[in-house]
Amino acid sequence: MISFSCRLARPRFVLDAEFAFPGGCTALFGASGSGKTTIARLIAGIERPDRGRIAVDGHVLVDTAAGIWEPVHKRRVGLVFQDGQLLPHLSVRRNLAYGRYFAPHDAKGVDFDEIVALLGIGHLLDAHPPTLSGGERQRVAIGRALLAAPRLLVMDEPLASLDAERKHEILPFIERLRDELRLPIVYVS
Incomplete structure (x- = not known):
């Protein structure tokens, strides 16, 4: 279960959002500038809310009323x-x-081998990122996030820079993460 209730005021934008959802894959979508990426950044700890509370499976990441702030490197949120x-x-x-x-x-x-097999990147292990396709780079980025043993995976427009063919390459892997690893995913689109 992921619970989120935060307010964050900026000069030209105020985010005031509250929601809760079970595990699985939850998509945040909306118009450009509506606060989707800000929500992802708040969950990850890159931004601090003016007030609010965020918890993942009962583990409190931030609670401004109680003075709780877990730093980014301790949150175990894969980005x-x-x-x-x-x-x-x-x-x-x-x-x-x-x-x-x-x-x-x-x-x-x-484990390492399980992630490599799940994402189909075994043949790429000795390659360097500049030689990879966009879809291959995204699969490696997902693998790196998963190997950090996250409580939650936050994906901020992971397919936005890919062509249609590469998008169709990545989507099945996201479905496998949801189904095989049972890792909660917040997908920003």
Whole structure:
């Protein structure tokens, strides 16, 4: 269960949102500038609400009334952005290992080989991001996020920069994450 109740005022925009949803994949969609990415950034801890509370499966990430603020690196929220944000000087294998670095030692997560198989990227392990297609980069970015053993996966327009063929390549993998890993996903579109 993910619960969200936050207010964030900016000079030309006020976000005041409240919702709760069970696990699975939840899509946030709406017009440009409606606050979807801001909600993703609040969940991840990149932005601080003026007031509010966010919890994932009972674990409180922020509660301004109680003075609770869990920093980004402790939230265990996997983030996937539209450009993947891979480290170009590292191989795919090392980009994936970088995600594992952020997993708590006692976290129950998926193992490296399982993620590689799930995302179909075994043949890419020695390649570097500049040589990958857009769909391949996104799958590696998803794998890196998953190897950090997140409580929640937030995907902010992960398909926006891809052509139709690459979008059709990635969507089945997102469905598999939902079905096989039972990881809550917030998908911003």
